[in-house]
Amino acid sequence: MKSTLVFLVALGLLFSPAFAGGDDDYSGFRLKDTTPSGSEYSPIIMWNCDWDEEKGFQMHAEMDLETPFEENKDVEIYAYKPSTNEWSLVHTCINVDSDGKECDFYFPVVWGMSESEERGYVDLLRVELTDGEDVYSKTFNFYVSHTRTNREDVIYEKIDEFETMLAGCPAKEAEFSGIVSEAMALGAECQLDDSRTIVTNAINELKAYQAAGECEVVTEQPDAPKESIPSEVTKPGTEPEEAPAAEPVDTAPSTAAPATPSTEEGGSACPVGLVLLLAALAGFIRRE
Numbered sequence: 001m002k003s004t005l006v007f008l009v010a011l012g013l014l015f016s017p018a019f020a021g022g023d024d025d026y027s028g029f030r031l032k033d034t035t036p037s038g039s040e041y042s043p044i045i046m047w048n049c050d051w052d053e054e055k056g057f058q059m060h061a062e063m064d065l066e067t068p069f070e071e072n073k074d075v076e077i078y079a080y081k082p083s084t085n086e087w088s089l090v091h092t093c094i095n096v097d098s099d100g101k102e103c104d105f106y107f108p109v110v111w112g113m114s115e116s117e118e119r120g121y122v123d124l125l126r127v128e129l130t131d132g133e134d135v136y137s138k139t140f141n142f143y144v145s146h147t148r149t150n151r152e153d154v155i156y157e158k159i160d161e162f163e164t165m166l167a168g169c170p171a172k173e174a175e176f177s178g179i180v181s182e183a184m185a186l187g188a189e190c191q192l193d194d195s196r197t198i199v200t201n202a203i204n205e206l207k208a209y210q211a212a213g214e215c216e217v218v219t220e221q222p223d224a225p226k227e228s229i230p231s232e233v234t235k236p237g238t239e240p241e242e243a244p245a246a247e248p249v250d251t252a253p254s255t256a257a258p259a260t261p262s263t264e265e266g267g268s269a270c271p272v273g274l275v276l277l278l279a280a281l282a283g284f285i286r287r288e
Helices: 002-014 150-167 179-188 192-211 270-287
Strands: 029-035 044-046 057-065 073-081 086-096 101-109 118-131 134-146
Touching: 029 134, 057 086, 057 118, 073 101, 086 101, 101 118, 150 179, 150 192, 179 192
Parallel strands: 044 134
Antiparallel strands: 029 057, 057 101, 073 086, 073 118, 118 134
């Protein structure tokens, strides 16, 4: 009987959390209350960064924590950022032991610069205790309703305007290559004013480059003229015969025949010769 009890105690110790290498769903971490509850009937309305301009929505949580150890341990609490896909430490509950301890804290619910609207359960909170290589943890999910805000819509509009202007100024693409990613990173942290300022400044700089003529202006190209169809098809590899050149046409003005010189009286010379001829003929008749 004694040997049986020893075996059972040893077996219990072997399969206890302390000897099981940790527990990723440890029952000693219990969530008492959150505001809102995060259930399907009382969802967390995640209006991204409108709860607080720089911090996002700060959610209050109350937890009962106990460890599998008699000595005091520190329990760390992590919050998940859906916008960056990261877990970050938000609170540490100190001096927790097997007797349990109540711990309340605030944690940020940040879903900045998301391009979609979603409703459903999301893992937002994780409680974790590390003892050597063993990790005891429990993850809590909440029902969220996520909607993009007007302030974020304005930033997206500014980004569209910037990208359109940059496409018309390719010479400056290298100078502005990191603007959009930097603006999105700031927006994901709910730093919306800084995000908008970065994009607006970039737009103003591009406008200055345009005014100085340092951007390539894209203009519409005129339609190319239609090619005329040749009257005779030339075979490939042959040169078309050239037509003989036309003889030059003399276009000089024609010269009028010189006029017969006139007598001093201004009459023609023909009547004077005729008179002399008739006089000679009359003299010849009289001599006969």
